[in-house]
Amino acid sequence: MGLPKNIVIVEDEVITQRHLQDILAQVDVNVSGCFDNASNTIEALKNIDCDMILMDINIKGPVDGIQLSKKILETHTLPIVFITAHNDDATLEELLELAPYGFIGKPFSSKEILVTLKIAYKRYLIHTEASGVNKTSNESNDIAINEYYSYSRDLSVLYYDGKAVKMNKKQSKLIGLLSQNVNHTVSYDVLISQLWEDDTVADSTLRTLVYSVRKLLPDLPIISHSKVGYSLQSSHLI
Structure with missing residues (x-):
């Protein structure tokens, strides 16, 4: 079961950003960019390779991770896996409206990250092939x-x-x-x-x-x- 080649991390905690980068580096996944707010993320997605987004719900600025994801999905076909320390019913209900490919609670282990990403990416590939949706990567596999x-x-x-x-x-x-x-x-x-x-x-x-x-x-x-x-x-x- 494979992992995506290029992942974008949207996370406002620098320590968590680095931890995620270390985990992904161990399995040769490229981190295309790390961002802590919506505007920088949206601008960067115009120019960088991205096969999946790891999205924290609480990020800097007036737009949170869920709102940002809705904006991204208007123009990109990308799997988004959410990371959050909050698992209250209201947050989960809002997340489920987006039909996310994965959800990771904080604190997390390396194994939790990798297993969730593998399952999410496989689901995404099956879904895009079945529905005929074009991938956003430069070369289709x-x-x-x-x-x-x-x-x-x-x-x-x-x-x-x-x-x-x-x-x-x-x-x-x-x-x-x-x-x-x-x-x-x-x-x-x-x-x-x-x-x-x-x-x-x-x-x-x-x-x-x-x-x-x-x-x-x-x-x-x-x-x-x-x-x-x-x-x-x-x-x-x-």
């Missing part, structure tokens, strides 16, 4: 295969009409290899070495695996190239 199929590089999951396709481990790995090389032929040797690693198997074993995928997904455009290999053809990338 989704491969559109045709009208019905798409492949998520982040989650290593094939989707049909927005729903994850259930496959066994070998089938999933085969689709991953073909999707990463969409519209290009992947040779038998490469597929066999990647799928079975140190095991020596015959070409017929690979053909049987491909047959099982075609039987499961008859409209997935896997093309056979005689005596060479296989390719997955995307009508969206031609």
